[in-house]
Amino acid sequence: MKKNILSLILVFIILMSLSVPALAQNGDVIPIMAVIERHWSQNYVDDLASDYDIDSVFMDKSLDSHITLEDFTDLVRLAIDEDYDGIPDSVAREAVIYECARIWAEQTGKSLDQLPIIKMTLYSDQDKLDSKYMQGVYVAYMREIARGRGNGIFDPKTPATYGELATLISRTIMAIEQETGSAPQPIMAGRFETRANYDINEGKVVFGFELFSHYTHPMSLNFSSGQQFEVTITDEDGNEVYRYSDGKFFTLALVTRTINPGESLKWQDEWDMTNKDGEKVGSGNYKAVITILAIPESDEDKLDESQFTTTIEFSLQD
Numbered sequence: 001m002k003k004n005i006l007s008l009i010l011v012f013i014i015l016m017s018l019s020v021p022a023l024a025q026n027g028d029v030i031p032i033m034a035v036i037e038r039h040w041s042q043n044y045v046d047d048l049a050s051d052y053d054i055d056s057v058f059m060d061k062s063l064d065s066h067i068t069l070e071d072f073t074d075l076v077r078l079a080i081d082e083d084y085d086g087i088p089d090s091v092a093r094e095a096v097i098y099e100c101a102r103i104w105a106e107q108t109g110k111s112l113d114q115l116p117i118i119k120m121t122l123y124s125d126q127d128k129l130d131s132k133y134m135q136g137v138y139v140a141y142m143r144e145i146a147r148g149r150g151n152g153i154f155d156p157k158t159p160a161t162y163g164e165l166a167t168l169i170s171r172t173i174m175a176i177e178q179e180t181g182s183a184p185q186p187i188m189a190g191r192f193e194t195r196a197n198y199d200i201n202e203g204k205v206v207f208g209f210e211l212f213s214h215y216t217h218p219m220s221l222n223f224s225s226g227q228q229f230e231v232t233i234t235d236e237d238g239n240e241v242y243r244y245s246d247g248k249f250f251t252l253a254l255v256t257r258t259i260n261p262g263e264s265l266k267w268q269d270e271w272d273m274t275n276k277d278g279e280k281v282g283s284g285n286y287k288a289v290i291t292i293l294a295i296p297e298s299d300e301d302k303l304d305e306s307q308f309t310t311t312i313e314f315s316l317q318d
Contacts, residue, residue: 204273
């Protein structure tokens, strides 16, 4: 009797093993498969691994574990600068991101502290950020090296993770390549962007600015006169001390200029640090508003004015 029962069980198991694949092919049975969730930063790790031998940094490390300063330094030397001799103040996100911004500035020949930034609230917990890191965090945001942890949170005091380290170093490399021209400028269809910088040289503030096209096709812009831009500078009390167009005469002919995708129109202006009375201004904080005076090709076209203006805040010292 026991043998008969065992035989029946064995036949039943064999029949089931043969029938399941057939049923699965007909869609009546859904096979159960294990799903392995990919870490959000894995693409950045893979990108680094394709170009550099990063095993010494990431081998046997959880991407959610907190980094060490030694591993930060080693990865920078492997991927960015083999002669790098810096180090973040700590593994806190604010210190690590500041150091990435400083590395970007050093690699692109810029002074981090002198870079113009537009001061605004980037994160809801920005008040927790140490002031000495503020400039670097702004620059990291502007250069898309770091954009916080989502939902408007920066979380400055939390230690950076290995996943964040891979992301930050990868994006620092991309920012360096974009600034030095070794990588194409990003294209975001359907808008212009006004970019600007400044330099203080031989008693003058020299502004360089451009209107960059994120369109994917050539775009034509009209200017109603020979004046294609305006620059106004105000002191920290809001008093206007300089206006580019003051005392100048411009032709009234309509001017049309075309910008190809990923290219820009460029201009330059100099301010000799004197106010409207011809007197040298004192030390303090100043704000330059740069506006590109483009007009639409037709009444039906509308241009978002925010695309054609930018602001630079800078300081002068005696």
